Amino acid sequence: MLTRSTTGSIxxxxxxxxxxxxxxxxxxESGETLGPITLAYETYGxxxxxxxNAILICHALSGHAHAAGFNAPEEPDPxxxxxxxxxxxxxxxxxxxxxxxxxxxxxxxxxxxxSINPQTGRPFGLSFPVVTIGDMVRAQTHLIDHLGIAQxxxxxxxxxxxxxVLEWAATYPQRMRxxxxxxxxxxxxxxxxxxxxxxxxxxxxxxxxxxxxxxDGPRPNAGLAVARMIGHITYLSETSMHLKxxxxxxxxxxxxxxxxxxxxxxxxxxYKGNRFTERxxxxxxxxxxxxxxYFDLSDERGSLLGAFAHSAELIYLVVSFTSDWLYPPYHSKxxxxxxxxxxxxxxxxxxxxxxxxxxxxxEVDTMTELxxxxxxxxxxRFEIRPPSGSVR
Amino acid sequence: MLTRSTTGSIxxxxxxxxxxxxxxxxxxESGETLGPITLAYETYGxxxxxxxNAILICHALSGHAHAAGFNAPEEPDPxxxxxxxxxxxxxxxxxxxxxxxxxxxxxxxxxxxxSINPQTGRPFGLSFPVVTIGDMVRAQTHLIDHLGIAQxxxxxxxxxxxxxVLEWAATYPQRMRxxxxxxxxxxxxxxxxxxxxxxxxxxxxxxxxxxxxxxDGPRPNAGLAVARMIGHITYLSETSMHLKxxxxxxxxxxxxxxxxxxxxxxxxxxYKGNRFTERxxxxxxxxxxxxxxYFDLSDERGSLLGAFAHSAELIYLVVSFTSDWLYPPYHSKxxxxxxxxxxxxxxxxxxxxxxxxxxxxxEVDTMTELxxxxxxxxxxRFEIRPPSGSVR
Numbered sequence: 001m002l003t004r005s006t007t008g009s010i011x012x013x014x015x016x017x018x019x020x021x022x023x024x025x026x027x028x029e030s031g032e033t034l035g036p037i038t039l040a041y042e043t044y045g046x047x048x049x050x051x052x053n054a055i056l057i058c059h060a061l062s063g064h065a066h067a068a069g070f071n072a073p074e075e076p077d078p079x080x081x082x083x084x085x086x087x088x089x090x091x092x093x094x095x096x097x098x099x100x101x102x103x104x105x106x107x108x109x110x111x112x113x114x115s116i117n118p119q120t121g122r123p124f125g126l127s128f129p130v131v132t133i134g135d136m137v138r139a140q141t142h143l144i145d146h147l148g149i150a151q152x153x154x155x156x157x158x159x160x161x162x163x164x165v166l167e168w169a170a171t172y173p174q175r176m177r178x179x180x181x182x183x184x185x186x187x188x189x190x191x192x193x194x195x196x197x198x199x200x201x202x203x204x205x206x207x208x209x210x211x212x213x214x215x216d217g218p219r220p221n222a223g224l225a226v227a228r229m230i231g232h233i234t235y236l237s238e239t240s241m242h243l244k245x246x247x248x249x250x251x252x253x254x255x256x257x258x259x260x261x262x263x264x265x266x267x268x269x270x271y272k273g274n275r276f277t278e279r280x281x282x283x284x285x286x287x288x289x290x291x292x293x294y295f296d297l298s299d300e301r302g303s304l305l306g307a308f309a310h311s312a313e314l315i316y317l318v319v320s321f322t323s324d325w326l327y328p329p330y331h332s333k334x335x336x337x338x339x340x341x342x343x344x345x346x347x348x349x350x351x352x353x354x355x356x357x358x359x360x361x362x363e364v365d366t367m368t369e370l371x372x373x374x375x376x377x378x379x380x381r382f383e384i385r386p387p388s389g390s391v392r
Numbered sequence: 393m394l395t396r397s398t399t400g401s402i403x404x405x406x407x408x409x410x411x412x413x414x415x416x417x418x419x420x421e422s423g424e425t426l427g428p429i430t431l432a433y434e435t436y437g438x439x440x441x442x443x444x445n446a447i448l449i450c451h452a453l454s455g456h457a458h459a460a461g462f463n464a465p466e467e468p469d470p471x472x473x474x475x476x477x478x479x480x481x482x483x484x485x486x487x488x489x490x491x492x493x494x495x496x497x498x499x500x501x502x503x504x505x506x507s508i509n510p511q512t513g514r515p516f517g518l519s520f521p522v523v524t525i526g527d528m529v530r531a532q533t534h535l536i537d538h539l540g541i542a543q544x545x546x547x548x549x550x551x552x553x554x555x556x557v558l559e560w561a562a563t564y565p566q567r568m569r570x571x572x573x574x575x576x577x578x579x580x581x582x583x584x585x586x587x588x589x590x591x592x593x594x595x596x597x598x599x600x601x602x603x604x605x606x607x608d609g610p611r612p613n614a615g616l617a618v619a620r621m622i623g624h625i626t627y628l629s630e631t632s633m634h635l636k637x638x639x640x641x642x643x644x645x646x647x648x649x650x651x652x653x654x655x656x657x658x659x660x661x662x663y664k665g666n667r668f669t670e671r672x673x674x675x676x677x678x679x680x681x682x683x684x685x686y687f688d689l690s691d692e693r694g695s696l697l698g699a700f701a702h703s704a705e706l707i708y709l710v711v712s713f714t715s716d717w718l719y720p721p722y723h724s725k726x727x728x729x730x731x732x733x734x735x736x737x738x739x740x741x742x743x744x745x746x747x748x749x750x751x752x753x754x755e756v757d758t759m760t761e762l763x764x765x766x767x768x769x770x771x772x773r774f775e776i777r778p779p780s781g782s783v784r
Contacts, residue, residue, distance in 0.1 A: 263685070
C-alpha cells in the first residue's frame with residue numbers, strides 16, 4: 001500500500017528551453033514549414049532508472065509550461081495545476097517525472113506569432129503559419145526525444161490539453177502507455193467554433209490589432225479582453241454563476257442607472273478580461289483557437305473508430321463533468337464508445353459538479369482521488385519504480 | 393366552432409407615431425424624467441364595438457413595432473412575427489385588434505438614445521436616461537389610453553417581450569385579462585447579465601463608439617457586430633447548430649490555414665453580425681440590454697409571490713422550450729409555481745424543440761395551435777365579439 005510521505009509544493013522551479021528544427025524545419029499540416037522551434041517546458045520530480053515514470057501534462061488554451069511550483073519567490077500564485085502536481089499530490093513528484101510544455105503558437109516561451117521571425121528580424125505576427133493540435137503534439141515528441149524518453153507512462157490534460165492527449169494516443173500510441181483526456185472532445189462542435197470565432201472577431205475589431213502587426217505599438221487589449229470574457233462565461237455554468245454571483249451588486253447599494261459596473265458578475269468579467277491582456281498575446285489567441293477549431297479526429301463519416309485503430313493497447317481514463325456545457329459529457333461518451341469499440345481498456349467517470357468546464361481545475365479532491373487511483377494502477381501494472389532520489 | 397376564413401398576410405401596413413409627455417415628462421424608475429416621448433406603433437385588424445378585442449404584442453431585444461405585414465411593397469421580408477399575426481393566423485386579425493409598439497430606449501421610431509434631445513438639438517447619446525422594463529411598459533399604457541382601450545384582452549411576447557408581459561401583469565392587472573409570457577424569465581440570471589455585459593464591453597471597445605457620441609461620424613459597427621454574434625450563439629442550441637452547420641466548410645473544400653472564414657457557422661455569424669449594424673443603433677443595444685439586466689420581479693428574499701399578489705385574476709399562458717439555454721425552462725417553472733401559489737389560472741407548456749431560444753419564433757405550427765386554442769378560450773370566456781368589418 002502506498003502512503004503519502006509529503007503533500008506540498010514542489011517549491012521553486014525554473015522554466016527550461018529546448019530548440020530544434022534549426023537545420024531541418026518541421027513540416028506542418030498546412031504544408032508550410034517552421035524552424036527553428038523553441039519549446040518552453042518545466043519538469044517536476046526525477047526520471048527513474050529505466051525512464052519509465054514520465055508523465056506529460058498538456059495545457060489548455062490560455063495555459064503554459066508553468067504547471068506547478070513557483071518561478072520566483074515573490075510569485076503570488078503557483079503554476080496552473082499546482083493542486084494536482086507535487087509531492088504527495090495526484091501527479092506525485094515523488095514517483096513520477098512530470099513534464100509540461102508550452103504549445104507552439106502560444107506566447108509563453110515557445111515559438112509563436114510574437115516570436116522573432118529569423119528571416120525578417122521582426123515578430124512573425126500573422127506571417128506565423130497556422131498550426132494544428134497535430135503540429136503542437138509533433139513538436140512535443142521532439143522534446144520527449146531530447147529528454148531521452150522512449151515511452152511516456154501517460155499523457156494527461158484537460159480541455160485543449162485533452163485534445164493533445166487524444167492526438168498523442170491516435171498518432172503516437174507506441175510512445176505512451178496511458179491517456180487521460182479530461183473535459184474535452186474528439187472534435188470541436190459548431191458551438192465551440194462559434195464562440196472562438198466571436199472572440200477572434202473581437203480581436204480583429206480592435207484597431208490596435210492592425211492586422212496582427214502591433215508589437216511596436218499599443219496592443220489590442222480591448223478586443224482580447226472581450227474575447228477572454230466570452231471564454232470565461234463558457235467556463236462556468238449557470239448554477240456556478242448563481243452560487244458565485246447571483247444578482248449581487250458590486251460596491252453599490254442600488255442600481256446606478258448608468259453604464260458603470262452594477263453587478264458583481266460584470267466586475268468579475270471586466271477584471272478577468274483586463275488581467276488576461278497582461279499575460280497573453282492577442283495573435284496567440286487567434287492561432288490557438290484556430291488550432292482547436294480545426295481539431296477533428298473523426299473520419300468523413302463522423303466515425304472515431306479509425307482514429308483509435310492502432311491505440312487499443314493504451315489504458316484510458318476519460319473524465320467529464322455534469323455541468324460542463326462547453327464540452328458536454330456526451331462528447332466524452334462518444335469517445336468512450338469509440339475506444340470501447342476498438343477494444344481499449346477505458347475507465348470513464350462523469351463527475352457530478354456545478355462548476356462547469358472549470359471543474360477540471362476546481363474539483364481537486366475528486367480529481368486527486370481519481371487520478372491517484374488510476375496512476376497507482378499503472379504503477380502496479382507496469383511495475384514502475386520510483387526514482388532513486390525519491391523521498392519515500 | 394370557429395373556422396378560419398383566410399390565412400394570409402395583412403398586406404401593406406403603415407407605422408404610426410404617438411407623442412405624449414410633452415408638458416409633463418414621464419418620471420422614470422431612475423428618478424430622472426423623460427419627455428416628450430414618441431412611440432412608434434403598428435396595429436393590425438380592427439377594434440370591436442366594445443373595444444374588448446385588443447392584444448398588445450411586446451417585442452424582444454432587437455425587435456420593433458413592425459410585427460406583421462409589409463411597410464413597403466419592395467420589402468423583402470414581412471414583420472418579425474408575421475408567422476403568427478394576420479387573418480386566420482394565431483393572433484387572428486379577423487378577430488383581434490393587435491398592437492405592437494417599439495420600446496423606449498430603442499431605435500426604431502420610439503424615443504431612445506439616437507433621438508434628438510430637444511434641449512440640445514443633438515442626439516441624446518449617453519445623456520439619454522437609463523430606462524427599465526417598467527418604464528417601457530408605463531410608456532405603453534399611455535398609448536393604450538390614447539387608443540381608447542380601457543382593458544386589453546391580452547399582452548403577449550417572447551424573450552424581452554415576455555418580461556414586458558410580466559411587468560404588465562404585475563403592475564397593471566386591471567388593464568388586461570390575460571398574459572402570455574413566452575421563453576422568458578421573471579429575473580435576469582447572472583449568466584444573462586454576463587453575456588449582455590460582454591456585448592456592451594465589445595461596443596465600448598470600438599473607438600468609433602466615442603462614449604456614445606458618434607452620430608456625426610462613423611458608427612461603432614465592429615463592436616456592435618461582435619455583440620450581436622454573441623447574442624446569436626445564445627439564441628441557438630448546440631443541437632440546432634449541429635443540424636444547421638455541423639463542421640461544414642464555407643465555400644472551401646479544405647481548411648484554408650488562414651484567418652479567413654473556414655466554417656459555415658463562422659460565415660453565418662459574420663453575416664448576421666454585419667447585417668445587424670445596418671438596422672440597429674449601438675447605444676440602443678446598451679440601453680435595452682441594461683433594462684433587461686435590471687429586470688427582477690422578485691423581492692429581496694427571491695420570492696415572486698408579492699409581485700403577482702394582485703394579478704391572480706388574470707389568465708396566464710406560460711411557454712418555454714426544452715433546448716432554450718438562455719431562458720431555460722426552470723425560469724418558466726418558477727413563474728408558474730408563483731402564479732399557481734397566488735391562485736392564478738395558469739396553463740404551462742414546455743415545448744420539445746431543438747431550436748433553442750429562437751424556437752419561440754421558429755416553432756410556428758406548435759405555437760399557432762397553442763396560441764389559437766388559448767385565445768379561443770378567452771374569446772368564449774369573455775364573449776369577445778368580432779369587429780364589425782371583419783371578413784368572416
